Amino acid sequence: MIGEGIQSTNQRKHSYIQDHVEVGFFTDPTVCIGCKACEVACKEWNEVPDDGFSWSGNSYDNTGHLGASTWRHVMFVEQDRQKGNQIVGSISNGEDPFRWIFLSDVCKHCEEAGCLEACPTGSIVRTEVGSVFVQDDVCNGCGYCVVSCPFGVIDRRPSPLPDHGAAFKCTFCYDRQKSGLVPACAKVCPTESIVFGRLDDLRARAKERVQHLQESGYRDAQLYDPEETSVRGIHAFFLLLGEPEAYGLPPKPQIPTIYLKSAWTAAFATAIASIAATLIAFAFFA
């Protein structure tokens, strides 16, 4: 947490994997400075290939969105709104109604993960620390996880990038965690906008932070952790200023397995009706 320096959970060695403790990320845009060190650290540690350099024209965001080769993505949200009680400059009526928010987006490591349920090869698994992990050597690139993630995180890496054809996303730095290290993005974050730690601990801290911000005038501060939907909460949750839509986050994310019952019912009904219709056709019209 902010101001803890080397005492912070971001800097301590840990044994969460050995102890089977659920871990998470808490990402707080109110202290993010948009330096993109998390994006860079993630790419470097995980050897994620570059996927082109182009100017988007969307503020300072030239990354666009999470994908097979982007596992951390810093958003630059520009809004026609004040940021808390800030008064910047003096233009016409003394207030600058503009706010600029930076938020580092990442795989949410859902409690009920769409990608994990959809994966037909068993390539996607749940780890000891509750994160969702893609086993790169098992994935055959069927692409079903891509349309099963309610947050649009996982994607199939296109040719000719290295290891193309398989699905990729944030690994929660599982390899680093096995050695007691903190995920690269959290380790490198200079303002502790990204906090890594025990899930229960982080949830409590996040709620405290939201309350503190609300009391300080950030009235639209809220925690983005959809516990009420079929996703049943996420392990990488975010503090948001304003509504989730502005960050490209779904307001009510649902895991697509909830649609299976009605779809299979229709499928079985069609199957029975087709057999019946065919038998009747041959019995009475032949």
Place this chain on the structure above:
Amino acid sequence: MSNEQRLDQLRDEAWKKGIVAGSGVDVAGGPIPKKAGYYGQPVVKPPVWTWEIPIYFFVGSTGGMAAVIALAAALFHHVDLARVSILFSTIAAIISPILLIMDLGRPHLFLNMLRVFKPQSAMSMGAWILVLFIVCAIPAFIALEIHARGIFAGPLDSVIRIVTGALLTGSALLGVLLATYTGVLLGATVTPAWFTHRVLLPIHFGTAGLGSSAALLELLGHRVAALNAIGFFAAGTETILALSLLINKHGAADRALHRGVSGVVVQTTEILAGPLSLLLRGFGLIPFAAVSFATGALLSRFGWLLAGKISGRDPEAVFASQQS
């Protein structure tokens, strides 16, 4: 003019023209964009599947339903029709896995599909249904040929007859699942145009398979009253589905099915397989009805995939599907 007013003016200009030009204007990130969500970026990922998948949907469902026709034809002593039908199933059983493997990002790892058995994954269920269908349909074809050509006589032939019956029954049961599971596959996703129609999709894909199967058999010259009846049933069902698609709209959530290129394809193919094919069949123009239905059934799969891609890229569709 105050700075604020000028800024608003720039925003309006950017929104209308997509670009701002003028003295003292520094465009990069300047005016606040008013696109939906985060700079209009997709909220969910669009499907990565390419042309192999809609063709597989057509081939698999047609071949799957052909096994049902084969079973019924064999039961009611249309042996020649049964032989051609189960040949359809066999061809589908050979082509389908090739198409699916071609679409994989890593085709050499296709056997990993059979590493696990996951009822909660329609893709896993589909892989198993297809494998079991192949295991049933190809031997059913061989057994029926042996029986029909009278290669063995006496008690051995009776054994072959029983085996053929069992294999045809198995093929038919797996065939109907092969034809309909693909609707579940699309329905149980986060793609708004698909999951909002998760009940329609399996009915549509299954019926389209049954009708295409009958249509192709008719085009090969099998003019049996039973196939005509199946043709009426399929075209009638498709007509009802076309109407329900028009009535049961979901606003921005499924607009890809009603507007743009994908909307045109979905709506046109619904007419081809539904009302037009029904009308032609009503006038006794069976070959035209058959061509109309099969064309509609094939192109409809492309329409639905295209709609999924457009819908998945559309942040407003995702937001709209999550309201209420």
